[in-house]
Every structure is written in C-alpha cells, then in structure tokens.
Amino acid sequence: MSFDWFRKTKKEAPQFWKDYLSGFQKQAGNPLSKRYVVFDCETTGLDPKKDVILSIGAIGIEGDAILVNDYFEVFLEQDVYRPETVPIHGILKTGKEEKLTEPEAVIRFLSYIKDATLVGHHTNFDVKMVNQALKRLDLGKLKNKKIDTNDLYQKHKGWQSDQYSGLDELCAVFKISKSDRHTASGDAFITALIFLKLKKKLRI
Amino acid sequence: MKNSIAERVADFLKNFPPFKSLPYPDLLDLSNQVQVVYLEKNAILFQVGDAAHQNFYVVKDGAIGLSVISNGEEILIDQCDEGDIIGLRPFFAKNQYAMAAKAQEESILYAIPIEIFKPFVMQNQEVLNFLLESFASNTRNPYDIDYKGKLISENSFIAKQDPEVPYFQPIVYSKKTITAQSTDLVEDIAKLMSSHKIGSVIIEENQLPVGIVTDKDLRFKIATGKFPIRVPVSQIMSAPVITISRDISIAEAQLLLLKHGIGHLCVTRDGTPGSKIIGILSEHDILVVQTNNPGVILKLVKRATKSKDLKAVREKLTALIKNSIESNIPIQHISNLAGEINLAITRRAIYLAIEKIGEQPPVQFAWMNVGSQGRREQLLLTDQDNAIVFEDVEEERYEKVKNYFIELAKKVNKTLNKVGYEYCPAEMMASNPLWCKSLSEWKQQFSTWIFKPGEKGIMMCTIFFDYDYVYGDERLTNAITEEIFKNIQNNQLFFAYLGTDALRNPPPIGFFRQFLVESDGEHKDTFDIKSRAMLPLIDAARLLILSNHFTGVNNTMERFKKLAELEPQNREFFEACAEAFANLMYFRTREGLSQDSGGRFLNLKELSKSDKVKLKNSFQPIHELHAILKQRFQLSYFT
Incomplete structure (x- = not known):
C-alpha cells in the first residue's frame, strides 16, 4: 500500500540518530568540543561501494594527551568476505573476537564519537565506509568535522596537498614503533601519536 | 570491552x-x-x-x-x-x-x-x-x-x-670590602691592611675597581726594594682586576682563580669591571667551603720537589675525579679541573728536571702535550704523549742543543712515568729524537704530513695536530700553528685524507640498534667505547675546526662548542655532539676508575638499562657527523 510505503520512508529517525544530531545543535550556544577522535577501519577492501567494515578502532584526544580510557573497538559480523585481504588485517570470518552486527556497531560508534572532530590517515576513506553503513540504515552522513593526518603532513612538509604518504612512511619519519599495525585500534593509536606530533608542529 | x-x-x-x-x-x-x-x-x-x-x-x-x-x-x-x-x-x-x-x-x-x-x-x-x-x-x-x-x-x-655538590653552591664572599684610591701611598695601604687584618685591598675609582694590591705585591715589589714604600699604589697594584658577579658558583670562581693564577676575585654588581664593587672573594673563602679542593692540590704541585710528591698529588686528583663523577658533577667541569692539574704536574716535572740538570736550557724551547693529553681529555692515567720544539740554532751547535733537550725530556718522561703516566708504547715522547726537533724541522715535518698525506702521516697528524703548549716559549708553538694554517689553506686533498681517516672508525651500533662488541681477542664481547664512539667525534671535531681555520681549541667538547658558534645554522647539532662526547667521557672515566684501567672496553653486562639508553643516545650524532664529513669534503671518491 502506498501509505505504508510512504510511512516507511518518512518514518521517524531512530533515537540514537537524533541523539547523535543533537550533539551538534548543542554546539551552537556552547564552545566547540575540544575532543578529537582518531579512528581507523579495517575493511574487506578499498571500494566503499562493495566492501564493508570488519572492525573499527578509535581513541580520544583532549588537549595534548591521548586518553587511553576514551577508547573504542568493535569487530563486525559481515557476509562480504575476501580471503585475499585476510593477511593484511588478520580478521578471520569466524575469528574468536566477539562480533557485532553492522547496525549495532554503527550505533555504538555514533554514541562514542559524539560531536568530536574525526581524525584519521586518509580519513575520507574511513568516513566513506561509515557513511555507506549509515546509508544501509537509511540515515544521513556523518556530521563531524574531519582532519586528515596526510593533509597535515603534506602541509607540514610544505608539499602539494594531493601528495600521498602512507602510514608506514610517517611512522618512520616520526620514529613511531609500528607494533599492532593493521589492527584498527593499533592503527588508530599510531595515527593518534602522529596527530599529536603534527598538531604541535602546526600549532593546531 | x-x-x-x-x-x-x-x-x-x-x-x-x-x-x-x-x-x-x-x-x-x-x-x-x-x-x-x-x-x-x-x-x-x-x-x-x-x-x-x-x-x-x-x-x-x-x-x-x-x-x-x-x-x-x-x-x-x-x-x-x-x-x-x-x-x-x-x-x-x-x-x-x-x-x-x-x-x-x-x-x-x-x-x-x-x-x-x-x-x-x-x-x-x-x-x-x-x-x-x-x-x-x-x-x-x-x-x-x-x-x-x-x-x-x-x-x-x-x-x-x-654536601657532596659544593661546586654548585653560590659563592660566599666578604661584603665588607676595604678599598683605597690609586693615588694613596703604599705605606698607608699597608697600614690599612694591617689594621683590618686583611690580605688584599681593591683600588677603586668612582666605586669601580681599577686594581688590586695583595700581600704578595707588598712582598715582591716593596720588601725587595723594587719600589720605595712611599709611591702611589697605582705603581705596584695588579690591574685589571678579574671581576665576577655574585651569583656565580664556587666551581666557576675556582676555575677563574686557577686560570689566572691569582688569589682574589672582585665581586661587582653585574660582574664586569664597569660596575660597582660589592665584595671580594679570596681563595681562602673557597677553601673554607671546600676541603678536598683542587686549589689545595694545585698548591701541592707547586711545592713538590720529588716525583714521589707529584705521584701523591696525582693520586689526590684521581680521588677528586672519582668523587666528582660519583657526585654527578658535569664532566666538562671535571675535565677542565683535571686538565689544569695535569698541566701543572707536567710543568712542575719540567721545572724539576731543569733544576736537576743544573743548567738552564741553551735556547728557548716549548714543551707540547699531544694526543689526548693535548686535548686535555685525560681523566684517567693513560700513557703520555709529548714533544719538544726548540729554537733554530747554528749547525755546529745543533747536536749539543738537541742532546740537552733529549736529556731533559728523558728526565721528564721518567718523572711522569713514576707519577703514573705510562710511557707511550709508540714512543711518542719528547725523549724520542724524532719528536724533539727545532722549529724549522717541525715546520718541515708538518709540511710533509700535510702535502704527502700517506696513511701513516695522517695518523701522526691526528696525534700531533692536537698539541697543547705546556711550558717554555709559546711563540715557538704559535709559529708552528701559523705554518700549519698556511699549508692547509684550500688544501682539499689533505682534508679529504683527514676525512677518510675520520670515517675509518668502526660503527658503534648495528642495524637493529644493538651494540657492536669486539668479536675476538682479549676484549671479546666488550664494547670499545674509545674507537667506536669517541674517536669518531674527536676526529670529526678536529677536521671541522681545522677546516674552519680556527686554532687554540683542542678539547673535543670545546671544539664542538666553538663549531656551534662558527656555524650557527648547525648550532643545535654541534651542541648535541659536545654533550654526546661528555657522556661518553663520563662512561669511560667511570669504567676506568672502577676497573683501574684505561676504561676503553666497557662490559655491557654491568651497565644498567638507563645507562645503555644514555650510551646509545650518545651515538646518535656520529652518523650525521659522518654524513656531514662525506658531503663537505667530498669523500665519496675516497671511500
């Protein structure tokens, strides 16, 4: 029935999404949130249209400090599975990590990030991956401000902003140990350290 | 979660x-x-x-x-x-x-x-x-x-x-300064000193210090009859007065006293002679604060009449160094003090040798320390390296003059050996006829090393280029310096050889930041701190300071500090080099004192975790230094 169809599309947004959005409205009167969330997604591949998120790791930064207890990590249950990328992220389809459904993971992620500025290395990709997951829930895109550590690095070097430097290269430049590389939380932590350094150098 | x-x-x-x-x-x-x-x-x-x-x-x-x-x-x-x-x-x-x-x-x-x-x-x-x-x-x-x-x-x-760090305490000086005018008569000033029971009077003009009169001046200039007792004091006073500010430490004050060979410092408002007098600091004031004191040791040197006395003094110095190392007193300061005392010991040994020969030197000469002694980096009793340069003489007198100096050197070398400085196994000592030469022979020798730089010549350069004037006529060593600088001007080949030599030292750490230890021989599995870490810095400092045409600094730490001044764009880096060298010296000295050795081979197992980290940090500049040498002296062709 057309009415049902109409109701389905116009149905009221779920509470978690409203809560998420209200975090930004509140900002109008209040000063900007000083919280940054550095996050990283491990995915089945590099195509936001076809690939899906396998895990999200994130860590909060306030001022000049990474807050270890402001931490987020989830593993997702997915039907899309690409054996060829397993060597990179090490997440098996039936791994021992406790896995959440994609909607559950997204809900927790939104309630975790709130209105923080999102930071990531090539963060556009990770944001796109999350946006695709949101789209599958019939919701809009992420509203958070974004900072890409790659852009910061190119700016710091005085290079063209379209240049590309990998996380491994930055680890070498900033003398950061690469343990836990290619786990979402490990990459998020590494990126957070890089961000702290660049933040100081660029006086952000 | x-x-x-x-x-x-x-x-x-x-x-x-x-x-x-x-x-x-x-x-x-x-x-x-x-x-x-x-x-x-x-x-x-x-x-x-x-x-x-x-x-x-x-x-x-x-x-x-x-x-x-x-x-x-x-x-x-x-x-x-x-x-x-x-x-x-x-x-x-x-x-x-x-x-x-x-x-x-x-x-x-x-x-x-x-x-x-x-x-x-x-x-x-x-x-x-x-x-x-x-x-x-x-x-x-x-x-x-x-x-x-x-x-x-x-x-x-x-x-x-x-109480172990008296060096860093601020000075305690006497604030009731007795002053006089430069027109006052010596007699009145002597009376003033007697009535106040003091040993010195600052001479002022408009409250600014212009000179100082001490007991010593009265003794040497008045009591000997050189000056009549009723002359204005300006004729016998010592000027200029060495002034300090009130907030310098005992360590610094002490160093100034040693350096100028004086017993009093004038404290002024801003530390310069151009500001108001606020007090006077005497050697005695420092003695009161400190009993085991370098000044005392130095006095003992001056009173020594036998090699046995000098040996006792050197033992005191070792105790002082040990104490200072344990008290974490900066190594630079320890090495400055030890350098002054080592120098005084050598001077005294020469003085005593001349006395013993019973005949004044036939011509002017200068005694030089070379190698690590010349760089004043000798905190431990390692071997002696020295040389003599004497004035040019007519051919017929040459033999006799040279024999005198070899005789002198033999006596000095022997005394120094008794004191504890081993004979140099390579015979780089002034008693070796090769290293006891006239001025023109030395000039010739350095020219040969510079213009025909074979491997051996370069090794000699690294030892003899760090010469330090010790005793005698400084004009002779200055003349050598001039000659050297004339010869190395724009001498790319020479610098290239020196640079290649500086790069030959084995690296301190491997690819994985692990220590590289000696693989065989008596010192198997120990870390050779001298050749793997210190020599690269010493060699680079020498090369860079020479190529900057700068003379007069031999000490590796001071060379780096000078380089930091000469090349402000690399200031931070050179300061890091100086600090790295200080740390390495600390480690070597500590090892040497505990093992009663030259400290060259470190037993890594006995180092604490933080020491290892500190040690590794000191290696950091070496790599970059090597890159600088390669690039500056275009060594890619050589290595």
Missing part, C-alpha cells in the same frame, strides 16, 4: 618498577586511566614552583631532563629515559615542584593520575617502598644497579641539601 591500547601500555609498564610488582589485571586497570602525552624537543613538562600536577609520569620514548635553578642558572641534574618515573612529588607533598622537567628530545610520556595510583600504593607494600625510597634517597630508581651516590630527583633542591 577489551582495550588493546591499555594492554599495550600495560605491556610497557610491567617491565619497570614499581609497576613490576603489580598483578597484571591491576596494571591493566591502571593503564586504562593513562594519558599519552607528547612533548616536543625543549617543551617544558613543569617548572620549578609550578603547582603539582594531577599525574605523575613515566617516560615511554625520548628523554626528559631534570634541572634545578642554582646561582641563577639552570643546572641539569639528570636525564630520564625509557621507563623512568618523573614527578612523584605530589604523592608526598602537596606543594609545588622543586625541579624543572624539560624534554631534551621529542618524548612520549604516560601520565598516570595520582589519585588512581594511590590505592595501588597503599595495597602493595613493595610499590610503596619503591616510591618512598625513590623519594627519600633522591634517586629516581633505587633498584638501579648504580644508583649509589646519584643525586636524582625532582623532590628537592640538591644544591641546598647535599
């Missing part, structure tokens, strides 16, 4: 006390509350007088320097490396920090909230003991194998409390 970042923090902390003593689940809970803080180089974590933070800190990466303010100057007390704890003060005292903590290089710290750590402390006796000991013993880690005698902690003003 499992927090893998907290796990990572816990995995780091569990290697270090006091966290070692905590059960892992507790450590994980604690790690969950940690903040990871990044400090840029030179960023300040806290300053003296800052209100206590809510956290204390553990160094994850990098190095944090702890310093106190003493005599208006910041004095580095300790460097904290990986695993060291900083900022315990708020645990025990609810007031401000008494030390400053500053990042000496880029650093990452784990900040641990004190409120959260307290329950763990109360529940765990071992943890409590560790913190109490750390706080009470002024060491940052009482479990460290070499903690004894270390003066480390941000908990207290060391300078005020510890």
Whole structure:
C-alpha cells in the first residue's frame, strides 16, 4: 500500500540518530568540543561501494594527551568476505573476537564519537565506509568535522596537498614503533601519536 | 570491552618498577586511566614552583631532563629515559615542584593520575617502598644497579641539601670590602691592611675597581726594594682586576682563580669591571667551603720537589675525579679541573728536571702535550704523549742543543712515568729524537704530513695536530700553528685524507640498534667505547675546526662548542655532539676508575638499562657527523 510505503520512508529517525544530531545543535550556544577522535577501519577492501567494515578502532584526544580510557573497538559480523585481504588485517570470518552486527556497531560508534572532530590517515576513506553503513540504515552522513593526518603532513612538509604518504612512511619519519599495525585500534593509536606530533608542529 | 591500547601500555609498564610488582589485571586497570602525552624537543613538562600536577609520569620514548635553578642558572641534574618515573612529588607533598622537567628530545610520556595510583600504593607494600625510597634517597630508581651516590630527583633542591655538590653552591664572599684610591701611598695601604687584618685591598675609582694590591705585591715589589714604600699604589697594584658577579658558583670562581693564577676575585654588581664593587672573594673563602679542593692540590704541585710528591698529588686528583663523577658533577667541569692539574704536574716535572740538570736550557724551547693529553681529555692515567720544539740554532751547535733537550725530556718522561703516566708504547715522547726537533724541522715535518698525506702521516697528524703548549716559549708553538694554517689553506686533498681517516672508525651500533662488541681477542664481547664512539667525534671535531681555520681549541667538547658558534645554522647539532662526547667521557672515566684501567672496553653486562639508553643516545650524532664529513669534503671518491 502506498501509505505504508510512504510511512516507511518518512518514518521517524531512530533515537540514537537524533541523539547523535543533537550533539551538534548543542554546539551552537556552547564552545566547540575540544575532543578529537582518531579512528581507523579495517575493511574487506578499498571500494566503499562493495566492501564493508570488519572492525573499527578509535581513541580520544583532549588537549595534548591521548586518553587511553576514551577508547573504542568493535569487530563486525559481515557476509562480504575476501580471503585475499585476510593477511593484511588478520580478521578471520569466524575469528574468536566477539562480533557485532553492522547496525549495532554503527550505533555504538555514533554514541562514542559524539560531536568530536574525526581524525584519521586518509580519513575520507574511513568516513566513506561509515557513511555507506549509515546509508544501509537509511540515515544521513556523518556530521563531524574531519582532519586528515596526510593533509597535515603534506602541509607540514610544505608539499602539494594531493601528495600521498602512507602510514608506514610517517611512522618512520616520526620514529613511531609500528607494533599492532593493521589492527584498527593499533592503527588508530599510531595515527593518534602522529596527530599529536603534527598538531604541535602546526600549532593546531 | 577489551582495550588493546591499555594492554599495550600495560605491556610497557610491567617491565619497570614499581609497576613490576603489580598483578597484571591491576596494571591493566591502571593503564586504562593513562594519558599519552607528547612533548616536543625543549617543551617544558613543569617548572620549578609550578603547582603539582594531577599525574605523575613515566617516560615511554625520548628523554626528559631534570634541572634545578642554582646561582641563577639552570643546572641539569639528570636525564630520564625509557621507563623512568618523573614527578612523584605530589604523592608526598602537596606543594609545588622543586625541579624543572624539560624534554631534551621529542618524548612520549604516560601520565598516570595520582589519585588512581594511590590505592595501588597503599595495597602493595613493595610499590610503596619503591616510591618512598625513590623519594627519600633522591634517586629516581633505587633498584638501579648504580644508583649509589646519584643525586636524582625532582623532590628537592640538591644544591641546598647535599654536601657532596659544593661546586654548585653560590659563592660566599666578604661584603665588607676595604678599598683605597690609586693615588694613596703604599705605606698607608699597608697600614690599612694591617689594621683590618686583611690580605688584599681593591683600588677603586668612582666605586669601580681599577686594581688590586695583595700581600704578595707588598712582598715582591716593596720588601725587595723594587719600589720605595712611599709611591702611589697605582705603581705596584695588579690591574685589571678579574671581576665576577655574585651569583656565580664556587666551581666557576675556582676555575677563574686557577686560570689566572691569582688569589682574589672582585665581586661587582653585574660582574664586569664597569660596575660597582660589592665584595671580594679570596681563595681562602673557597677553601673554607671546600676541603678536598683542587686549589689545595694545585698548591701541592707547586711545592713538590720529588716525583714521589707529584705521584701523591696525582693520586689526590684521581680521588677528586672519582668523587666528582660519583657526585654527578658535569664532566666538562671535571675535565677542565683535571686538565689544569695535569698541566701543572707536567710543568712542575719540567721545572724539576731543569733544576736537576743544573743548567738552564741553551735556547728557548716549548714543551707540547699531544694526543689526548693535548686535548686535555685525560681523566684517567693513560700513557703520555709529548714533544719538544726548540729554537733554530747554528749547525755546529745543533747536536749539543738537541742532546740537552733529549736529556731533559728523558728526565721528564721518567718523572711522569713514576707519577703514573705510562710511557707511550709508540714512543711518542719528547725523549724520542724524532719528536724533539727545532722549529724549522717541525715546520718541515708538518709540511710533509700535510702535502704527502700517506696513511701513516695522517695518523701522526691526528696525534700531533692536537698539541697543547705546556711550558717554555709559546711563540715557538704559535709559529708552528701559523705554518700549519698556511699549508692547509684550500688544501682539499689533505682534508679529504683527514676525512677518510675520520670515517675509518668502526660503527658503534648495528642495524637493529644493538651494540657492536669486539668479536675476538682479549676484549671479546666488550664494547670499545674509545674507537667506536669517541674517536669518531674527536676526529670529526678536529677536521671541522681545522677546516674552519680556527686554532687554540683542542678539547673535543670545546671544539664542538666553538663549531656551534662558527656555524650557527648547525648550532643545535654541534651542541648535541659536545654533550654526546661528555657522556661518553663520563662512561669511560667511570669504567676506568672502577676497573683501574684505561676504561676503553666497557662490559655491557654491568651497565644498567638507563645507562645503555644514555650510551646509545650518545651515538646518535656520529652518523650525521659522518654524513656531514662525506658531503663537505667530498669523500665519496675516497671511500
């Protein structure tokens, strides 16, 4: 029935999404949130249209400090599975990590990030991956401000902003140990350290 | 939710006390509350007088320097490396920090909230003991194998409390200065001195110091009848007066006294002769503060009449060096003092030898120390390297003159050997006819080394280019210096040889930052700190200072400091080199004193963790130095 169809599309947004959005409205009167969330997604591949998120790791930064207890990590249950990328992220389809459904993971992620500025290395990709997951829930895109550590690095070097430097290269430049590389939380932590350094150098 | 970042923090902390003593689940809970803080180089974590933070800190990466303010100057007390704890003060005292903590290089710290750590402390006796000991013993880690005698902690003003560091105490000078005018008669001034029972009077004009008269002047100039007693004092006073400011340390004052060979310093408002007199500091004032004192040792040198006396003095110096090393007195300062005393011993030995021969030298000559002695880097009793240059004489007198000096040198070498400086196994001593030459022979010798730089010649250069004038006529050594600089001007080939030689030293650490130890022989599995770490810095410093056409500094640390001045664009780097060298010297001296050896081969097993980190940090500049040498002297063609 057309009415049902109409109701389905116009149905009221779920509470978690409203809560998420209200975090930004509140900002109008209040000063900007000083919280940054550095996050990283491990995915089945590099195509936001076809690939899906396998895990999200994130860590909060306030001022000049990474807050270890402001931490987020989830593993997702997915039907899309690409054996060829397993060597990179090490997440098996039936791994021992406790896995959440994609909607559950997204809900927790939104309630975790709130209105923080999102930071990531090539963060556009990770944001796109999350946006695709949101789209599958019939919701809009992420509203958070974004900072890409790659852009910061190119700016710091005085290079063209379209240049590309990998996380491994930055680890070498900033003398950061690469343990836990290619786990979402490990990459998020590494990126957070890089961000702290660049933040100081660029006086952000 | 499992927090893998907290796990990572816990995995780091569990290697270090006091966290070692905590059960892992507790450590994980604690790690969950940690903040990871990044400090840029030179960023300040806290300053003296800052209100206590809510956290204390553990160094994850990098190095944090702890310093106190003493005599208006910041004095580095300790460097904290990986695993060291900083900022315990708020645990025990609810007031401000008494030390400053500053990042000496880029650093990452784990900040641990004190409120959260307290329950763990109360529940765990071992943890409590560790913190109490750390706080009470002024060491940052009482479990460290070499903690004894270390003066480390941000908990207290060391300078005020510890009798072992008198060097850093501010001077105590007499404020009731008796002054006179330069037109006053000597007789009246002598009366003034007698009535006040003082040994010196500052001569002032408009409250500015223009000269000084001491007992010594009266003795030498009046009592000998050189001047009548009723001349104006301006005729016999010593001028200019060496002035200091009131906030210099005993160490600095002492050095000035030694340097100028004087007994009094005038304290003025801003430390220059152009400001108002506020007091006078005598050698005696320093003696009162310090009993085991370099000034006393130096006096003993001057009174020595036999090699046995000199040997006793040198033993005192060794004790002084040992004490100073244990008290963490900066190595630069120790080496300056030891350098002055070593020099005085050699001078005395020469003086005594001339007396013994019973015949004054037939012509002017100069005694030079070369090698490490010439660089004044000899804290341990290693072998002697020296040479003599004498004035050119007519051919028929040459033989006789040379024989005199060889005879003299033999006596001096023998005395020095008795004192404890071994004979040089390669016979680089003034008693060797090869190294006892006339001025033109020396000029010729250096030209040969410079223009025909074979491998052997270059080795000689590295030893003889670090010559230090010790005794006799300094014009002779100056003449050699002039000749050398004339010859090396734009001499690319020579610099290239010197550069190649500087690169030949084996590297200190391997690809994985592990120490490279000796693979065989008597010193198997020990680390050769001299050739792997110190020589690269020594050689590079010599080459760079020569290529900057600068003379007069031999000491490697001072050469780097000079280079920092000469090349402001590389200032930071050269300062790092100077500091690295100071650290290496510290390690070598400590090793040598404990093993009664030359300290060249370090037993890595006996080094604490923090020492290893410190040592490795000192290697850092070597690599970059080599790159600079290669690029500057275009050595790619040679290596």
